[in-house]
Amino acid sequence: MPRASLSRETVVGLALRVVDEEGPAALTLSAVAARAGVATPSLYKHVRNLAELRELLSAHVMGEISARIGDAVLGRSGDEALHALMTAWRSYVRTHPGRYAAMIQSPQPGLAEAGERLLDVMFAALRSYGLTDSESVHAVRCLRSAVHGFVLLEAAGAFGLPESLDDTYELLTRMITAGLHAPRP
Amino acid sequence: MPRASLSRETVVGLALRVVDEEGPAALTLSAVAARAGVATPSLYKHVRNLAELRELLSAHVMGEISARIGDAVLGRSGDEALHALMTAWRSYVRTHPGRYAAMIQSPQPGLAEAGERLLDVMFAALRSYGLTDSESVHAVRCLRSAVHGFVLLEAAGAFGLPESLDDTYELLTRMITAGLHAPRP
DNA sequence: GCCTGAAAGCTAATGTCATTAGCTCAAAGA
DNA sequence: TCTTTGAGCTAATGACATTAGCTTTCAGGC
Numbered sequence: 001m002p003r004a005s006l007s008r009e010t011v012v013g014l015a016l017r018v019v020d021e022e023g024p025a026a027l028t029l030s031a032v033a034a035r036a037g038v039a040t041p042s043l044y045k046h047v048r049n050l051a052e053l054r055e056l057l058s059a060h061v062m063g064e065i066s067a068r069i070g071d072a073v074l075g076r077s078g079d080e081a082l083h084a085l086m087t088a089w090r091s092y093v094r095t096h097p098g099r100y101a102a103m104i105q106s107p108q109p110g111l112a113e114a115g116e117r118l119l120d121v122m123f124a125a126l127r128s129y130g131l132t133d134s135e136s137v138h139a140v141r142c143l144r145s146a147v148h149g150f151v152l153l154e155a156a157g158a159f160g161l162p163e164s165l166d167d168t169y170e171l172l173t174r175m176i177t178a179g180l181h182a183p184r185p
Numbered sequence: 186m187p188r189a190s191l192s193r194e195t196v197v198g199l200a201l202r203v204v205d206e207e208g209p210a211a212l213t214l215s216a217v218a219a220r221a222g223v224a225t226p227s228l229y230k231h232v233r234n235l236a237e238l239r240e241l242l243s244a245h246v247m248g249e250i251s252a253r254i255g256d257a258v259l260g261r262s263g264d265e266a267l268h269a270l271m272t273a274w275r276s277y278v279r280t281h282p283g284r285y286a287a288m289i290q291s292p293q294p295g296l297a298e299a300g301e302r303l304l305d306v307m308f309a310a311l312r313s314y315g316l317t318d319s320e321s322v323h324a325v326r327c328l329r330s331a332v333h334g335f336v337l338l339e340a341a342g343a344f345g346l347p348e349s350l351d352d353t354y355e356l357l358t359r360m361i362t363a364g365l366h367a368p369r370p
Numbered sequence: 371g372c373c374t375g376a377a378a379g380c381t382a383a384t385g386t387c388a389t390t391a392g393c394t395c396a397a398a399g400a
Numbered sequence: 401t402c403t404t405t406g407a408g409c410t411a412a413t414g415a416c417a418t419t420a421g422c423t424t425t426c427a428g429g430c
Contacts (some may be wrong), residue, residue, distance in 0.1 A: 006407080028385065041389075050388065063410045107340040115345075132353045135288040137348040141335075146327075149334025153326075156290040160300075171364065172327045179360030189378075189426095215416060226418075227379045236418065373430075380423070387416080394409075400402085 006036055008046045016099060019057070024102035027054070053074055055110040058103045061096075062114035068092050069104045070121045077128035079177040082143070085125045086173050088149050090154070099154035129180050139180055191221055192213045196231045197241045201284060204242070209287035212239070240295040246281075247299035255306045255348070262313035264292050264362040270310045271358050273340070274332050282340035316367050324365055330359055 014035045019027050029050055033040040047053045072088035093100040104111065122140045128181045129140055150172055153159060159168075199220045204212050209273040218225040232238045257273035259265045269288045289296065305350055316324055335357055338344060344353075 020241075028387065029389090039409060041391095041410085044389075045407055052388085082409095105338060105343045107342055107345060134348055137346050138353045138356045141338075141344055141348075141353045142331075144358060145335035145338055146331045146360075147334070148338060149290045149330035150326075151334070152228060152337075153290060153330055157292055158290045159326055160292060161322050163319055163326075165326075168326045168368060171323045172330060175327060175331075175360050175364030178363060179356065189379080214417065214418090224380055225416085226381085226420095229418075230378055323385095371430100374426105374428095376425105377422100378425080379419085380421100382420090382422100384419080385417090388414090390413080391411090392409100393411100396405100397406100398403100398405085398417095400404100 006038065006046055006087070008056070011036070011043060011046045011053065012013070012060055015053055016055050016060065019098040019102040020096055021098070023098045027101070027102060028055075029053070052110070054102070054104055058108075059098075059111055061099050061103045062111065064091055064116050065089060066114070066118045066121050069125070073121065073125045079095050081125045081128065082180070083173055088142075088146055090151050090169060093151040093155055098175050100151065100155055116150040126180065131180070142179065143176055146176055165185070191223065191227070191231055191306070193231045193241070196221065196228060197245055199246065199270050200238055204283040204287040205281055206283070208283045209234065212242075212287060213251050227316050237295070239287070239289055240293050242284075243293075244296055244299040246288045247296065247303050250274060250277055251299070251303045251306050254310070258306065258310045264312065266310045267365070268358055270307070271328075271332055271354070271361070275354060276341055281323040285336065285340055310353050311365065316365070326363055327364065331361055 014032045015027060017035065018031045022031070027050075029040050029043050030112045036043070040171055043053075047056065051155070068091075069085045072084040076084050083159060107115070119140060122143060123136055126136055126139055126143075129139070150169060154165060159165060196217060196225050200212060202220065203216045207216070212235075214225050214228050217238070218228055221228070228238075232241065251258060253276075254270045254273045261269050292300070304325060306322055307328060307359040311321055311324055311328075314324070339350060344350060
């Protein structure tokens with residue numbers, strides 16, 4: 001086996017640096033190849049095509065988020081766990097806005113596993129609320145929607161007014177936690 | 186003035202049909218030109234470039250949403266107004282998922298006006314809660330985040346489980362409305 | 371009815387990408 | 401040392417965006 005200077009993982013790592021430093025729109029095979037010091041077609045030895053690279057990158061990012069929020073939730077329960085989860089999620093996106101924006105949302109086969117892990121962490125964080133399975137599904141969806149919407153808009157710079165975004169996020173957190181104490185009407 | 190078969194508005198209209206029928210990724214000047222029955226470079230007589238077309242399209246979509254939720258809120262107040270606003274917003278996105286996904290979120294000069302109008306409608310819908318200006322800003326941001334996150338994920342097909350999405354959205358609506366009755370801790 | 375100039379559309383050309391085909395050559399293992 | 405495998409390369413193709421410069425149409429004045 002010859003020159004193994006590159007690997008699938010290295011390529012994904014370089015792709016992450018591209019989106020971190022130049023934004024999601026800059027993610028091209030050319031850009032990654034340039035960073036790898038390699039001709040563009042050489043990348044096809046490691047990833048099937050650009051679409052697969054995007055998928056691998058998305059799975060990686062989902063994995064990082066799961067790990068972060070999983071850590072944050074450890075040893076906590078109830079509102080405290082929820083608060084920690086939401087804070088950790090937002091904090092990750094603030095650190096890597098391009099990375100988060102580059103993440104694919106539509107259901108791809110390669111993302112199923114990473115997506116499930118992320119859901120698992122969220123379900124676990126809600127466990128102490130004592131919800132039924134079905135209530136938990138609705139609760140996780142609401143949590144995910146609210147956090148995803150907020151961090152996406154924040155990362156895009158879509159909140160123009162001068163009011164504190166920390167305060168807004170506090171309010172959002174309270175809306176979610178309060179809503180979880182009475183998930184049915 | 187010669188052959189005025191095309192216009193800025195026509196071009197935007199064709200672009201809307203492209204994203205509606207083929208998704209946001211299919212929005213190319215080639216695709217629009219093909220629908221217009223015109224060579225690609227001819228479009229440059231009407232829009233500066235692809236970036237500007239995206240901006241015009243985004244402004245148009247924002248305008249449509251403002252109009253829809255504005256209508257929905259007319260003659261209502263309080264929780265009822267909020268509920269109508271959220272329902273109308275989601276309903277718009279379900280009708281035009283590609284259009285919504287094609288909408289730019291980052292603050293562009295050309296989007297300022299449309300963005301302000303959308304914000305105005307949301308502030309108006311919250312008026313009867315009697316919030317302070319600052320509380321309203323936080324409330325609108327939370328509302329926008331939650332709705333945007335939900336409809337984006339729903340349009341992307343990101344909610345895989347079989348539980349009813351209508352029920353989830355009801356819960357999300359209740360979380361927001363309940364949170365608005367006591368926006369500060 | 372004819373002239374003219376501005377605007378709409380066209381062709382040709384360039385540059386960036388993704389992707390495929392087929393070659394080369396390094397190095398691992400016999 | 402020889403073979404084989406696989407990483408990386410060059411060349412080529414095709415889709416796009418964008419620019420330059422030409423052609424043609426037609427509105428309005430004569």
